Amino acid sequence: MKELRIIRISLAVLFFLGSAAYLAIGFSVRHALKFVELFQIIPSAITFSLGSIIVWFVITLFIGRFYCATVCPVGTLQDIMSKGRKLIKPLNKPFSYRPGSKMRYYILGAYIFCIIAGVAAVPFWIEPWSIFRNICGDIHPSAEKFEWIRAGVGVASGIVAGVVSFILLLVVALLTGRGFCTDICPVGTALGCLSTYTLYHIEIDPDKCINCMRCEDICPSQCIKVSTRHVDNSRCIRCLDCCHVCPNDAIRLQANRNKRINPLMNPT
Numbered sequence: 643m644k645e646l647r648i649i650r651i652s653l654a655v656l657f658f659l660g661s662a663a664y665l666a667i668g669f670s671v672r673h674a675l676k677f678v679e680l681f682q683i684i685p686s687a688i689t690f691s692l693g694s695i696i697v698w699f700v701i702t703l704f705i706g707r708f709y710c711a712t713v714c715p716v717g718t719l720q721d722i723m724s725k726g727r728k729l730i731k732p733l734n735k736p737f738s739y740r741p742g743s744k745m746r747y748y749i750l751g752a753y754i755f756c757i758i759a760g761v762a763a764v765p766f767w768i769e770p771w772s773i774f775r776n777i778c779g780d781i782h783p784s785a786e787k788f789e790w791i792r793a794g795v796g797v798a799s800g801i802v803a804g805v806v807s808f809i810l811l812l813v814v815a816l817l818t819g820r821g822f823c824t825d826i827c828p829v830g831t832a833l834g835c836l837s838t839y840t841l842y843h844i845e846i847d848p849d850k851c852i853n854c855m856r857c858e859d860i861c862p863s864q865c866i867k868v869s870t871r872h873v874d875n876s877r878c879i880r881c882l883d884c885c886h887v888c889p890n891d892a893i894r895l896q897a898n899r900n901k902r903i904n905p906l907m908n909p910t
Contacts, residue, residue: 643894647882653712654721661715665786667743667779681713682771683829699836705895706837706844710823710830716770716811717823717879719777721813724862726896730816732847736859737819742877746824748801753828762794766803770827773811776804777835779836819862824877834876843884844878846871850892856892866893 657678664675672714679685683698710717727733745875750770756764765774775778775883780784780841814821823830837843848871860883865874873893884893 643880643885646895647886650708650711650880650882654718657713658715658718661774662778665775665820666781667785679771683709684769684771685764688725698833702833702836704841705778706827706831706840706880707833708907709833710820710881711881714770714823714829715774716827717820719774719795720811720815720820720822721862721881723812724819726812727816733816736855737861737864739858739861739872740864742865742874746826746834749826750828750831766795767807768826768828770829775805776800777808777811778804780804819864820879821864823879824863824865830879837876838879840875842897843875844873844880845894845896845898846873847892847894850890852890853893854889856887856889860884860887 660675663671664678666890682696683695683877687695727735752766753768756762766776768776775786775789779790783797783801786800787797789798795803806815811822812825818825824834842865845864846868851868851871853868855868860867861879862881862883865877866872869910880895882895885895
C-alpha cells in the first residue's frame with residue numbers, strides 16, 4: 643500500500659507540473675508535453691481518443707477514482723490549496739465525514755445536456771481541464787487565446803474566468819478539501835458512478851479498527867465515517883492517505899468485503 647501511495651503522489655506531481663507547463667508556457671513545450679492532455683478524460687473524449695477513454699474506464703472499474711488523485715491537475719491544485727488550512731486558525735482542524743450531495747448528479751446531468759446541445763458555457767466553467775486551462779492562461783494569455791476563442795469567449799473573458807475559478811477553488815479547498823471533486827466536478831461524479839462497482843475498494847476492518855479517527859480526520863473527500871465503519875467509495879479519490887496514517891492497518895484498498903471474525907460482534 644505504501645508503494646502504491648508513492649506512485650500516486652509521484653504521478654500527481656508529474657501531471658500537475660506537466661499540465662502547468664503545457665498550458666502556461668505555451669507552444670515551445672507543447673510537443674514534448676502533449677501526453678498530459680492525452681491522458682485527460684474530457685480532451686480525449688472531444689478528440690475521440692477512444693484508447694485513453696477505455697483505459698480510464700478499465701482503471702476506474704478496477705481500482706476506483708485513481709484519475710482524480712493522479713492525472714487531474716485541478717485535484718492536485720486543491721490538495722496544495724487545502725494545506726493552507728493550517729495557516730488559518732478557524733480552519734485548522736481535522737476533516738470529518740459529511741454525506742454526499744445529490745446536487746452532483748444534477749450538475750452532471752446539466753453538463754451532459756450542455757455538451758449534447760453544444761452549449762460551451764457550462765463546461766467552460768466546471769470541467770476540470772478547462773478550469774486549469776483558464777487559470778494557467780492568466781499566466782500566459784497568448785498561449786491560450788486560441789482555445790478561448792474556440793470556446794466562444796474572448797481573451798478578457800478567459801482571464802476573468804481563470805481568476806474567478808482560482809478564487810472559488812481556493813475557498814472550496816480551504817473549507818472542504820476535495821469538495822469540488824466530490825460535489826461539483828461532472829467528471830468526478832461520472833467516475834464515482836463507476837466506482838460503485840469497482841473491484842478494489844477502501845474497506846475498514848471492524849476487528850482491527852481502534853476508533854483512533856485518523857483516517858476520518860485526514861480524508862480530503864470527507865467520505866469516511868469511522869463510527870459506522872463506512873466508506874463512501876463513490877466519493878473516495880483513492881489518495882490512500884487514510885491507509886498511510888492508520889496505526890493498525892485497519893483500513894485498506896482491497897477486493898473483498900470485511901466481516902467480523904468474532905460472530906458475537908455481527909449484527910443480528
